[in-house]
Amino acid sequence: MAAQYLVSFLFPSLSWVPPTLPACLAHRPTSSASHHLALFPSVQLDAVIGTLTDRLKTMQKQAADWKAKYNIRTQEEVEAQQRRQQQAQA
Numbered sequence: 346m347a348a349q350y351l352v353s354f355l356f357p358s359l360s361w362v363p364p365t366l367p368a369c370l371a372h373r374p375t376s377s378a379s380h381h382l383a384l385f386p387s388v389q390l391d392a393v394i395g396t397l398t399d400r401l402k403t404m405q406k407q408a409a410d411w412k413a414k415y416n417i418r419t420q421e422e423v424e425a426q427q428r429r430q431q432q433a434q435a
Contacts, residue, residue: 365418418426
């Protein structure tokens, strides 16, 4: 569940998130009852998600600053600006 939240948060444009871990990452059956987090038993998911969220916000701010500083625009942004200019002239 936490992995699905993280994927959907980091990649909101994905329309499909796998419901389970891939077979290569799935935990192996053990005799222990505490095998739920067999991959990362000592990781606190809330702390990891919080850290990743903070890093994502920082990186998005840096990217926005870079775009503004170097006038970097997507094709959609260029086309939208051209349409606004054409509408202003009309």
